[in-house]
Amino acid sequence: MCAYYIECRDISKKYVKGPEALKSISFKVPASGILSLIGRNGAGKTTLIRILSTELLPSSGYAEIDGIDIIGEPDEIRKRIAIIPQEARAISWLTPIQTITTFLLYRGINYSEAKRRSMEVLKKLELEQIAGKLNRTLSGGQKRKVLVAALIASDADILFMDEPTTGLDPISRAELWDLLAELKREKFIFLTTHYLEEAERLSDRIAILDSGELKGIGTISELRSRLPKKYSINLIQTSNLDGEIEINGTVLKTGRRLFIDEEEAYSIVRDLINKNAKFSINPISLEDIYYSIAKRDIGGDAYVQE
Numbered sequence: 001m002c003a004y005y006i007e008c009r010d011i012s013k014k015y016v017k018g019p020e021a022l023k024s025i026s027f028k029v030p031a032s033g034i035l036s037l038i039g040r041n042g043a044g045k046t047t048l049i050r051i052l053s054t055e056l057l058p059s060s061g062y063a064e065i066d067g068i069d070i071i072g073e074p075d076e077i078r079k080r081i082a083i084i085p086q087e088a089r090a091i092s093w094l095t096p097i098q099t100i101t102t103f104l105l106y107r108g109i110n111y112s113e114a115k116r117r118s119m120e121v122l123k124k125l126e127l128e129q130i131a132g133k134l135n136r137t138l139s140g141g142q143k144r145k146v147l148v149a150a151l152i153a154s155d156a157d158i159l160f161m162d163e164p165t166t167g168l169d170p171i172s173r174a175e176l177w178d179l180l181a182e183l184k185r186e187k188f189i190f191l192t193t194h195y196l197e198e199a200e201r202l203s204d205r206i207a208i209l210d211s212g213e214l215k216g217i218g219t220i221s222e223l224r225s226r227l228p229k230k231y232s233i234n235l236i237q238t239s240n241l242d243g244e245i246e247i248n249g250t251v252l253k254t255g256r257r258l259f260i261d262e263e264e265a266y267s268i269v270r271d272l273i274n275k276n277a278k279f280s281i282n283p284i285s286l287e288d289i290y291y292s293i294a295k296r297d298i299g300g301d302a303y304v305q306e
């Protein structure tokens with residue numbers, strides 16, 4: 001069964017010897033599919049995930065999932081959730097099958113059922129050949145998959161994953177994406193990531209945190225609809241050495257994206273072709289949305305034409 005809504009009302013967190021990591025976070029969205037939390041280092045992502053998974057108390061505010069008060073009834077929600085913290089590592093001297101079985105035993109599942117489920121999930125994920133190897137002999141990607149396998153095998157229907165794909169090579173990451181895409185059909189997954197492409201590809205909804213503030217939350221199209229310009233133009237090459245072109249009073253530089261609307265696109269494209277420039281034009285991506293909503297030109301390669 002999937003949770004219905006996840007809701008936060010004015011969740012704030014001030015660490016005793018630290019900053020105000022979350023500032024009055026409020027949202028209510030369906031708890032289904034994948035909700036990805038994105039934001040810079042220190043934005044407050046881990047703090048929010050720790051609060052929602054009952055590991056940390058907020059300084060103030062209220063949160064619930066599927067009508068269960070997370071702060072007031074932590075034991076109730078704990079039966080429904082499982083988490084892979086950012087620093088989670090598979091215990092080096094256990095094997096994958098022992099790792100998953102132990103995790104299930106901790107969740108109150110009896111030994112024979114835990115063993116059966118562990119073998120079933122390893123088979124499903126085509127990890128049978130590593131089932132009996134020591135975790136310390138596995139690759140980073142295999143170790144991460146073992147942790148995800150434990151969540152899959154659990155009875156939890158609300159999964160929290162803090163940066164599940166960090167440090168994985170592109171192929172392992174893509175394999176994990178496939179796993180998560182399958183998993184989200186049955187469970188609600190709340191994850192944090194620094195990979196905007198990952199968030200865009202996998203997520204049903206995305207939340208953008210910046211310096212402890214929630215800057216936006218919704219589907220990609222809902223976030224996109226908040227921006228006045230729907231396309232981005234990327235100047236790849238110009239025929240002049242400066243690497244910039246002036247079009248209708250706006251200077252376009254190579255390697256930087258300019259946000260434009262449909263009307264502007266026609267005249268800009270015509271002028272760029274006339275000036276022998278190479279360029280690409282695309283609907284605005286999550287990266288563009290992120291830079292615009294957070295109002296920061298962090299990477300220095302995107303800017304909004306106001």
Ligand SMILES: Nc1ncnc2c1ncn2[C@@H]1O[C@H](COP(=O)(O)OP(=O)(O)OP(=O)(O)O)[C@@H](O)[C@H]1O
Nearest residue numbers: 015017018019021040041042043044045046047048
């Ligand atoms: N236990 C703690 N005590 C004091 N300050 C903390 C503690 N944990 C986090 N902070 C601070 O709270 C802020 C938010 O940290 P948090 O780990 O939630 O950010 P994050 O978005 O998950 O960052 P990252 O992307 O680097 O993992 C940071 O300024 C951090 O230094």
